[in-house]
Amino acid sequence: MNKVILVAHGKLAHEMKKSAEMIFGTLPDFESIEFLKEEGLDTIQEKVAGAMKEDASYLILTDLFCGTPYNASCAVAMKNPEREIDVISGMSLPIVLEAASMLGSSLTEIVNHVTKISCDTVKAFKQQVIEEEEDL
Numbered sequence: 001m002n003k004v005i006l007v008a009h010g011k012l013a014h015e016m017k018k019s020a021e022m023i024f025g026t027l028p029d030f031e032s033i034e035f036l037k038e039e040g041l042d043t044i045q046e047k048v049a050g051a052m053k054e055d056a057s058y059l060i061l062t063d064l065f066c067g068t069p070y071n072a073s074c075a076v077a078m079k080n081p082e083r084e085i086d087v088i089s090g091m092s093l094p095i096v097l098e099a100a101s102m103l104g105s106s107l108t109e110i111v112n113h114v115t116k117i118s119c120d121t122v123k124a125f126k127q128q129v130i131e132e133e134e135d136l
Contacts, residue, residue, distance in 0.1 A: 001056040002103045002110065006032040007048060007073055008063035008091060020096045027100055035069050044072035052076075057084035057107040059099060065089035086111050094121040 004027075006013035013032035021027055031051045035044050052058055060077070062070040070089045077085040084107050088095070095114050102110045 001054070002029065002105075002107055003052075003054065003056045003058050004030045004096075004099050004103070005048060005051050005058060005060045005073075006030065006062075006091060006096065007035065007044065007060060007069040008033075009035050009067065009069065012063055013069075013091075016091060016093065016096055019093055020100060023093075024097055024100050029103055030096075030100070033069075041068055041072050041075070044068055045075050048073050048076045049080075052080075052083070052085075058086075059107060059110055060085065060087045061091040061096060061099065062087060062089045063091050088114060090118060092118075092121055 006016055008016065011034050013034055017027060017030050017032040020030070033044070033047045033051060048060065060073040062073055064070060067089075070087065073087045077083075077087055086107055088111065095118060098114050098117060099110055102113060105113075
């Protein structure tokens with residue numbers, strides 16, 4: 001069984017889950033954790049570790065590479081080598097939806113897929129128009 005934990009600065013993780021649920025429906029296997037300005041690395045580590053109540057594989061999606069949510073999540077993963085935990089930075093709504101659609105797959109498959117398609121989730125309008133005109 002796979003679970004997803006969203007961790008981000010401010011209320012972004014909570015709002016990301018709510019936005020994903022508008023599109024995907026209820027996501028009971030998702031948990032969101034906010035990182036408030038008065039909190040530090042230790043507090044976020046405790047929140048992340050506390051969210052891992054079940055014996056499951058955990059995908060942790062964070063907002064910024066090497067930000068406090070990412071660093072805290074990686075620390076939890078490293079402190080629990082017996083558990084299947086992976087951490088991805090660059091959380092976005094498309095990535096959250098992709099993860100939600102793949103919960104029945106292995107954690108490795110989810111991570112490979114999400115990292116592979118992540119470059120396809122960012123598009124620049126002018127660049128896209130030029131590419132489409134070149135294809136004609």
